[in-house]
Amino acid sequence: MSRLIGVRGWILALLGLVAPLAVGQESASDYAIQVPLSLSGEGPWYRLELPMAVHMAARYADLRDLRVFNGAGEVQAYALSLGSARQHETQQDSAVKWFPLRGPLHAEQSPGVRVQRSTSGTLVEVLGEEGARADQEVLRGWLLDTSAIEAPLQQLTLDWSAGHEGFQRFSIEASDDLQHWRAWGDGQIARLTFADERIDQRDVRLPGQSARYLRLLWSSPRQAPQLLSARLLSASSDRLAAPLSWSAELSPSSAKAGEYRWDLPLALPLQRVRVELAEANTLAPVSIAGRREGQVQWQPLARGLLYRLPQDGQEVLQDELELYGAPVQQLRVQVDERGGGLGSAAPSIRVGIRATQVVFLARGTPPYVLAIGKAAGSAASLPLSTLIPGYDDQRLAALGVATAAATPLLEVAAGAEQAPGWDWQRLGLWAVLLAGVGLLVLMAWSLLRARPAAP
Known part of the structure; x- marks a missing residue:
C-alpha cells in the first residue's frame, strides 16, 4: 500500500x-x-x-x-x-407646379381638362373643358406636375390660403399621360384654431410609387382651397455592394504566352480580381481558374472581357472580374491572344475579399x-x-x-x-499524457510484482 x-x-x-x-x-x-x-x-x-x-x-x-x-x-x-451589402436611401424635397381643376360643384365625374406642354414635356397651362360655362364652375381640385421627379413619391405637403379651416378630404390619382389614371387612395389635411392656437396638418402619405402627374379632387368640402405651395418628398433606394478589402499588387509566380499564375499564402474567399492593364488600347478576352493547395484540377471561376480603350475623348477601363467568394490559393489567368494580349510585360493583379x-x-x-x-x-x-x-x-x-x-x-x-x-x-500536453501513461504502466508492474504468490 x-x-x-x-x-x-x-x-x-x-x-x-x-x-x-x-x-x-x-x-x-x-x-x-x-x-x-x-x-x-x-x-x-x-x-x-x-x-x-x-x-x-x-x-x-x-x-x-x-x-x-x-x-x-x-x-x-x-x-x-x-x-455585407446595405440599402442606402436618398430623400429629396421638391417644390412642384400646380394647376387648377374647375368643374360643376355637384358633378360626379372628374373635371375634363385640356393641357399645353412645353417642348420638354412640362405642363405650362391647364385649360377648362371646352363648352363649359364659367359661371357654373368652381375650383374642384388641383393637378400637380411631378414629371421632373424620377424617384418614388413618399409624401405630399400642401399649404393653402387662410379662411379654409377644419378638415379637408380629397382623392389622389396618378397618371403618366394625363389620360389613364390610377387611384392612390384618399388624403386629408386640416387646419384647426382654438384659443389663439393653430394646428396644421399638411402632410399626406403617398404609396411610394413614381408618377408624372397627380390629380387631387376635393370631396369634403366639394370646393378646393387656393394653394400657396405644393411640395413632394421622394426617396430612392440603392443597394450598396459589400465593401471589399484589396491586396497590394501581386506579381505572377509563372508567366508564359497567354497564361499567368499567382500563388497566395493561403486559400482566401476571393470576391473580385483586378488585372493591371499597363498599355493603352488593350482588348483581352480572359478566363480565370483557381485551385487550392494540393489540388490537381483547375476550377473555372470567371470569364470576361478586359479593356482599356478611348471613347468620346476619354479612356474607358474595365479591369475587374467577379469571383463570387470562391476559396482560392492559386490563380490562373488565360488570355485569348487574338485580342492582342496584355502587353509585353507580365501583368500584376490585386485580389479583393469581403472587408x-x-x-x-x-x-x-x-x-x-x-x-x-x-x-x-x-x-x-x-x-x-x-x-x-x-x-x-x-x-x-x-x-x-x-x-x-x-x-x-x-x-x-x-x-x-x-x-x-x-x-x-x-x-x-503530449509530454504530460505520455508521462502519465508511463507511470500507470510502472505502477501496474510494481503492483503485480508485489502480489503474494498463491499457496
Whole structure:
C-alpha cells in the first residue's frame, strides 16, 4: 500500500511541474506578426478595419489565429464582423407646379381638362373643358406636375390660403399621360384654431410609387382651397455592394504566352480580381481558374472581357472580374491572344475579399497590439451581440476606431510562406499524457510484482 501511495505522489509531482505548460496563458510572442494599434474616439469598444495584409499573413482564412493584446500582455475579448451589402436611401424635397381643376360643384365625374406642354414635356397651362360655362364652375381640385421627379413619391405637403379651416378630404390619382389614371387612395389635411392656437396638418402619405402627374379632387368640402405651395418628398433606394478589402499588387509566380499564375499564402474567399492593364488600347478576352493547395484540377471561376480603350475623348477601363467568394490559393489567368494580349510585360493583379472588422473591448493599459499567425490557432471570437450588449448597426458605426500601424514586417509576412514553428503548449500536453501513461504502466508492474504468490 505504501508503494502505491509513493507512485501516486510521483504522478502528482510530475503533473504539478508540467501543468503550467498545459494551462499557460497566450502571449503575443506566440504569433508570427504583431501590429501596433492606435485608438481614437470613444471606447471602451473599438473597431478595426482589417488590412488585406493581415488576411494574407494569417495561417487560417477564418482568422482563428488572431488575437488582440494590451500593454500587460493580456488577451482582449473581440468579435469579427464581416462586411455585407446595405440599402442606402436618398430623400429629396421638391417644390412642384400646380394647376387648377374647375368643374360643376355637384358633378360626379372628374373635371375634363385640356393641357399645353412645353417642348420638354412640362405642363405650362391647364385649360377648362371646352363648352363649359364659367359661371357654373368652381375650383374642384388641383393637378400637380411631378414629371421632373424620377424617384418614388413618399409624401405630399400642401399649404393653402387662410379662411379654409377644419378638415379637408380629397382623392389622389396618378397618371403618366394625363389620360389613364390610377387611384392612390384618399388624403386629408386640416387646419384647426382654438384659443389663439393653430394646428396644421399638411402632410399626406403617398404609396411610394413614381408618377408624372397627380390629380387631387376635393370631396369634403366639394370646393378646393387656393394653394400657396405644393411640395413632394421622394426617396430612392440603392443597394450598396459589400465593401471589399484589396491586396497590394501581386506579381505572377509563372508567366508564359497567354497564361499567368499567382500563388497566395493561403486559400482566401476571393470576391473580385483586378488585372493591371499597363498599355493603352488593350482588348483581352480572359478566363480565370483557381485551385487550392494540393489540388490537381483547375476550377473555372470567371470569364470576361478586359479593356482599356478611348471613347468620346476619354479612356474607358474595365479591369475587374467577379469571383463570387470562391476559396482560392492559386490563380490562373488565360488570355485569348487574338485580342492582342496584355502587353509585353507580365501583368500584376490585386485580389479583393469581403472587408472584415475586428471589434474588441479595450481592457487594461495600452499599447494594444494585433497578433496574427499561430500554427495551432483556435477560434476565440465572440458574437457581436455578446461582446456589445444591445448591439445594432448604428451603435457599431459610432464605436471608437482602431488603426493598424503600417509595418514592413507585416507586408513581408503576407507575401511569403511562413515556416511552421514549434507549438510548445501542444508538445507540453503530449509530454504530460505520455508521462502519465508511463507511470500507470510502472505502477501496474510494481503492483503485480508485489502480489503474494498463491499457496
